[in-house]
Amino acid sequence: MAEITQEIIERYKKVTAATVYSGLVRLGYDPCFMREVKAFTPGKTIVGRTRTLRFIPPRRDIMAEVHNGADSPEYEAMGSCEPGDILVCDGMGKKYAAIGGDVKLLQLKMRGAAGMVTDASIRDLDIVAKDYGIAIFAGDRTPMGGAGEIDPFEANGTIQCGGVAVRPGDLIVGDDDGVVVVPPVVAEEVIDWVEEHEAVEEYVKGLIETENVAPGTYYPITEATVKEYHKSQGG
Secondary structure: OOOOOOOHHHOOOOOHHHHHHHHHHHHHOOOOOOOOEEOOOOOOOEEEEEEEEEOOOHHHHHHHHHHOOHHHHHHHHHOOOOOOOOEEEEOOOOOOOOOOOOOHHHHHHHOOOOOEEEEEEEOOOHHHHHHHOOOEEOOEEEOOOOOOEEEEEEEEEEEEEEOOEEOOOOOOEOOOOEEEEEEEOOOOOOOHHHHEEEHHHHHHHHHHHHHHOOHHHHOOHHHHHHHHHHHOOOO
């Protein structure tokens, strides 16, 4: 599987999730935007490689097999995070069930993770966000734990989160607009297009203001406009 380099990650830190979404859809990678997952640390953006954790409905015999203290799936997943990584949790979209709180998620701080994403809920949000410095994207916040609805089962497998397939090593791009998932195989092609597209958009906004015309004069952007942009840049 292709690997996303740190150089590519740094390039993604300079663009928006919205344009990344457009770049992925253009290549046929949709769904890529996580539904019902929103920013709970407004103003914080995340760009990083994923580690994953899958929750399933509680079942006594399975829980007896996988609840192994420090070796349980949630600690395996968090412990696999390198600095800057993002833990993505498939919480089955359970809005009242938390995937963790301040005690469990302390491990993410200790590992230097950049953020956590789930389609379930987060508890102890104020502590985790303020004291741990982790960007949080979740379905909601709750005072409850798993609430008898979800239980950690598997670390670093292929999961879904917010209706999007996620594999370890994928790239997460999240800002106040939401979270998108970039597969490594198209990461470089997408960022090449995104950087050009955002530059062309700035060029078009300049034309609209200078000429005092309606945005529809130049937007949506056409190939002809892209060529004019490159000419303006000496290309």
